[in-house]
Amino acid sequence: MVSHIAIPMVAVAIFLSVAFAPGRRATAGEPVRVIFDTDMATDCDDVGAAAVLHALADLGEAKIVAMAVSSKEPYSAACLDAINTYYGRGDIPIGAVKGAAVEEKSKYTEAVAKAFPHDLASTADAPDAVEVYRKALAAEPDGSVVIVTVGFLTNLKNLLESKPDGYSPLAGKELIAKKVKRWVCMGLTIPEGREWNIHRDAAASIKAIGDWPTPITFSGYEIGKEIMTASGLRGAAKDNPIRLGYEKYNGLANRESWDQTAVLFAVRGPGDLWDVHVGGSAEVLPDGSNRWRDSPDRGHAYLLKKKPPAEVAAVIESLMLRPPKPDAHSAR
Numbered sequence: 001m002v003s004h005i006a007i008p009m010v011a012v013a014i015f016l017s018v019a020f021a022p023g024r025r026a027t028a029g030e031p032v033r034v035i036f037d038t039d040m041a042t043d044c045d046d047v048g049a050a051a052v053l054h055a056l057a058d059l060g061e062a063k064i065v066a067m068a069v070s071s072k073e074p075y076s077a078a079c080l081d082a083i084n085t086y087y088g089r090g091d092i093p094i095g096a097v098k099g100a101a102v103e104e105k106s107k108y109t110e111a112v113a114k115a116f117p118h119d120l121a122s123t124a125d126a127p128d129a130v131e132v133y134r135k136a137l138a139a140e141p142d143g144s145v146v147i148v149t150v151g152f153l154t155n156l157k158n159l160l161e162s163k164p165d166g167y168s169p170l171a172g173k174e175l176i177a178k179k180v181k182r183w184v185c186m187g188l189t190i191p192e193g194r195e196w197n198i199h200r201d202a203a204a205s206i207k208a209i210g211d212w213p214t215p216i217t218f219s220g221y222e223i224g225k226e227i228m229t230a231s232g233l234r235g236a237a238k239d240n241p242i243r244l245g246y247e248k249y250n251g252l253a254n255r256e257s258w259d260q261t262a263v264l265f266a267v268r269g270p271g272d273l274w275d276v277h278v279g280g281s282a283e284v285l286p287d288g289s290n291r292w293r294d295s296p297d298r299g300h301a302y303l304l305k306k307k308p309p310a311e312v313a314a315v316i317e318s319l320m321l322r323p324p325k326p327d328a329h330s331a332r
């Protein structure tokens, strides 16, 4: 989320929103099975995205299968666990990136982790995200899981390179091909640019996007940057980790909503909020910059603005403000 190049008209855009219409799921009527992979450190839109995902789970639209942290910031995983616990889902498995990975400072993770109950002590104490991914994928029905990344792609690179283990006899790429319906990635700048989630671990991005065996839909930098949310949290109860995250980050001012768009699309599809450009391929270069090519078609797609950003913001913020279910506290 560093640079942005204006979008020219994409004359050959193919709009196939119908193919992504809400309700199109592996099994009709069942919640969308989601694995949420976040950096949860630099920007607070990760906090907002987690809130949106929990709200969608409370509404019965999503089932949160597992989570992963792609940052080595010491409190990232504990902050995420505290948010999950607040919503009554403190037992969601959380894995963290191991080996070489990005570490950035955070304005909010330590404060949230220290203010709200949770049982994961630190990012270093979390199990390897690859193990959490493999265990979760192996247990879910074939072709059913939607992975949402709102951070770096290091975990997905490591998952692709993973070997057969006690959870599955399949190597990483084959396991993904069998279990993952779609990867929704907050990443790229469309049609070209150099975006934070992609360029901070460019080698991982090249591998993950280049080798991914199922469809990918990108919510590019240009989508979330116009969608301003969070100031409504000023009216939220102070006993709320989402409010505290934004308070520490920017004093509860409105903030761009990159990560929430990916979560919302992953669960509901584009609905009437977005169009989807289907077909083509995202190319990531060694310096972390990216460009879109309409051929070859590698099953990649990206969101296009349809509704005014304020209307999308209203949908997202209402989910961010949704209180936990009444029984959430007893489940903490």
Ligand SMILES: [Ca+2]
Residues within 6 Å of the ligand: 038, 039, 040, 043, 045, 046, 150, 151, 259
């Ligand atoms: Ca993020």
